[in-house]
Amino acid sequence: MTNLPMTRRGRRRAPAGSRTLRRRAISMAACGGLVASLTTGCWAEPSAMPAVRDFLIAWQVGNYPAAAKKTIGTDHEKVSDALGEVRAQLDAASLRLALGVPGQDTSTKAIEKKGDEADASFSVKVDLGENGQPWTYKGSMHLRRVGGKWKVVWAPSIINPQLKEGQRLAVVSETPPRATIKDVQGHTLLHKVPAWDFGVYPGQLKNPQRTLTALAKETTIDGGRKLDPERLLGRVRSAPPQRFLPLLTLRKGQDNAEAYRLARIPGIGFRNVQVPIAPTAAPELVGSLGPATADRLQQVGAPYQPGDTIGVSGIQLIQQRRLAGTPTVSVVAQDASGANTEKLRTWEGQQPQEVSTTLNPRQQTKADNALAGLTVPASLVAVRPSDGQVVAVANHGTLGRNLAFEGRYPPGTAFGILSAETLFSSAGMTHSTKTECPGTVTVGGQTFTSKGRPAGSFASSFAGGCATTLAQLSGKVDTRTLMAEAGRLGIGKSWGMGVPAFTGSLPTPANDGEKAAAMAGQGKVQMSPLGMALLAAAAQSGTWRPPYVLSGLTNPAETPQAQTLQPAAINGLKGLLSRAIKTGAARAAYVYGDAVGTTASPTWTEGGQTRTVSWFVGSRGDLAFAIAIEGHASAADVAAKFLRGTPAKTTGTTAGAAAR
Template identity: 25%
Template structure:
């Protein structure tokens, strides 16, 4: 009994001590009850969802929060918003804080970053956590009834300039000739008069086009007959003023020196050049009060002016080229390249050529006798001949039943390779090609960039196709540029530049950009380098380009490439390629029929150069 009593008393004592401990327990620890982590995560997700409603619902004052957050979203128009927080810090049983890192992605590439301090509270342990609403939840520098606004300042763009730092596109006043349908009393008479006055400046203006345009227009907008540069407008303004029902609004545009200046070239280059010249707009984010008054600048970045973009184009060379090709009405082009650098100096096309697109850069045509540059190069590379090697130049040469003729079947007998090249002996180079491997001309052409694929920032070009010969007849035809060979005026100019420099230069049009090529550049043989200069000089001193003798020390090769047109008529493309000093050129006339024409253009071009 005694032992049992002691056990009972000990049990009673333990029970009493436990009761006392429970009654005298300390206040709850800071993490008593559910932590706010889940609510913070929901709050972050709501912000990143860019919807004021879900954000406001998690705050202590949904009405105010929805209004102010909505205002900020509206004013900033963010594309995305990233919010990152660490684990919230619980400061007491019903209070926690979290540092929120905001990264706003705004229009025009603007990024705004800062950290806001969020406070979460709850009434008691069992109640849900809420973000304690205050404008500082949005940004630590915002006060009650304040919002933010994004202001931008425009940046000055850089100019597109030529190699001499002359601005290619300069501000020019342009006048529009607008016919007002409700003001014209004699439409037929006005249309005829406009065609007579404006037709020389703009061939698209005809009496019929004016009548059709006016009838289809509205009194509000009228019909724009044409747009004239100020210089042209001044020459006809007095005549136009005598006509009733016209208006002449003007505007300032950035335009090249002449209406068609490097038209096909700039159409390709300008989008890339203009993008490179863009300035970076400035911006600032300001806090404002309910009246819209500015309170403080929360973030800002000054506008950064764009840098000038320099084209390799030489305005003087371009104008000389355009003046030279204006001699002919057939589609005519001229491409000029600096051999020492590969920089493109000029790409000129006349209006008939412009109708066909950028044929100077990507029009593929048979090269005719200019391809003898490649054939001679292949023969030099293989040590088959030297410039003094004696070869036959008969009036005709038959290979596998295919008869090849010289021009008018001229016969020189036995002459040096230099003379055969200068006088353009088809028979000599056809036979020479048959003595070389099937891929000899393909490989030699690649030394000049022909058949290669260039990626030139700002420019799309083609260089032609020189497939391996699949028969001895094709070898012969390819040898003088009448087989399946195709080149472009661009690649012909590059060929001339390669002869001039000794290596193939890498073509460029925008300085500071890098041109790439599909295969490594092939090193040309020393024999080909020296031999081709000798041969091309002989073309001027003793051959088919003697017209160029008084144009300086010129190296050249002429050619015509026969073809049958869509009507079944025999015609020929005309070519002259060459170089003088650090200007290599290729002149091409579609269906020009005689290289005398292209050589005359080359002569004028070289003499027009300063």
């Protein structure tokens, strides 16, 4: 296959004079050989190669009038238009042409000549861009010598061998129905809602660019993202002219104002549809769908196109390719009516696949009801200690953020679960070890305060949420041991969940004061509700296990191994958490005999404001959970409602959004 000379768009092209000289040299050399063999008529037998080459070069670089002048006939404008429309009809990123046949070596003759007639073979490679894989095929053209010059005999089949007179190319995308997301019992987590599909009939647009620019201008997504009018224009020009092309889906009742603006744009039409896009539970985790803007297309990649409905958050975004599959794309030839369509090439798409989660509908309903009455942002996450399954994810008033997984809060004395585990396993302490709980204590230059209590057992100090006790006991643990235990219990490690989650932050303490703050869950320590629920699960089962919420879709390479606690730590933690819920600050959550847990209400200053988060962290049977409420509220009361399965009453006062 012989490549074309390089043009100013990437291929070198010799100056016109040098090309002429080279042609003459070749002709003279050929004549010399023929004269030696007593053959005459060299000057009457010019090669058809220059005509073929110049036609293909002009077509490839977009000089369509020059290519048309290489053809026989007077309607050069019609030829120029036909060649120029190919890229638009295919929404092609590029068009490459070369002499010869694809897959054959350069020794194969590209031109067969018989007297004043000739046939040339060439290859076409079209980069369909967002429409899918490159399209490569063999092209051919017939030439005729007229007045001593070779000319191309124009026919639509030069564009593609199957293209006939009166036909045009078009790209048809067939998108399969999106797969659903299911709970652990196989029930869908999505339900259908009424919506509008806004779109156009491409062949009826008087001014496609003006219509699509107006559509992009009137469409505001996520407060500022826009559709790209140029990419929309390419999509419309390549679509079958007679078929309705959906470009944007808007929900009724939610996007009414925007829908009204779009309906007033000349050329924009709409259809009423029912689409399964609304989450029935855990919407912040399940995620939402929306139009494919330019930046979103960078995330999900081809073959999705501007305006396509794609996942924009949560599982819907993370598992976009699995849930949506990929469209089947066909290049077709069709007549002006669109009634007669012939497929020239088809690329089969991938079928969508369902995504199964570990969410338990009963536990999810209980979690939602427990937070329902609160007037401040709150999150709750529940896991199974026996295997790490996440069975409930509830977020209330979090403005669409999944703070149950991604919230970053100081844990306060609830972090004492980790501190106590470290003391039990490495310092020889038990829940009955004598401790003190002063109102104020200074360790390493840092001052800690608590509601003072009489001296007693470690269990009684823990039950009272005594930060000064934990700060004092930090002297029994060295920094390396503390950090090693935090790492064993997953803090700051990748869990390989396949969804965003904050795994906690415990920077290595630089001195005794920072170590004391870490033991008390203060300073630079931050945890998510999911991370705290895992600590409660480890205390309940005796083994820390990595969490998962997507069945069969975790990343084994990033998933840490389960870590078994020492027997002394297991017994000690159960004693502490049992005491805290029965007689301590968490006693409002004590509703069943095997329920255990602790509370904390750390405060900190951020942006000049004092913020508070109210925690409950505990378990009952094979259920461990954590609740974080932004503001002053009784997390223990909410925990009791969760365990009983009853809705929460309105409670709590806002302290601002604490999570970052």
